[in-house]
Amino acid sequence: MDDVTYRTPARQGQGRRLVPTGEGTCVRYSAHVGDPVDDIIRVASLTMSEDEADRLIGWIALRTGRSKALATGDDTISRLRHVAEHWLDDDQRRRLAGWIARRVALGEDPVPPAPGPGRRRA
Numbered sequence: 869m870d871d872v873t874y875r876t877p878a879r880q881g882q883g884r885r886l887v888p889t890g891e892g893t894c895v896r897y898s899a900h901v902g903d904p905v906d907d908i909i910r911v912a913s914l915t916m917s918e919d920e921a922d923r924l925i926g927w928i929a930l931r932t933g934r935s936k937a938l939a940t941g942d943d944t945i946s947r948l949r950h951v952a953e954h955w956l957d958d959d960q961r962r963r964l965a966g967w968i969a970r971r972v973a974l975g976e977d978p979v980p981p982a983p984g985p986g987r988r989r990a
Contacts, residue, residue: 904961905952908968909945915972916979918944923979925951928964930982932956 912921921944929936932955941947952961964980971978 904958904965905949907965908952908961909949911965911968911972911978912948913945920977920979921945921948924948924968927980927982928952928955 912924916924925939925944925948926936928951929939934955939947939951941950952964956964967980968978
């Protein structure tokens, strides 16, 4: 497993970009990415309320054109696992896991906003 080195700017306000050695803080991230379903479930279990996890199931149902009632499981987290495993493809799972992790790290709502009438569904 290789590590990837990212450098963050030494001064505030420079945004996120790679900077030359010596001008920023070196942070090492593992290049290995775990299973996106496990990542989604881990973040949901640790950071989301029951209501937020239920809203995430509803959001996925809306995006995939399915009925939320079709999500099977004994509790909300097992329903979320079913939805992530069976309703999303690999790329969708990977992107959702990354999006949720970033939102939680920023302290923002971990559930994506519902597409409005003017927004395109992917």
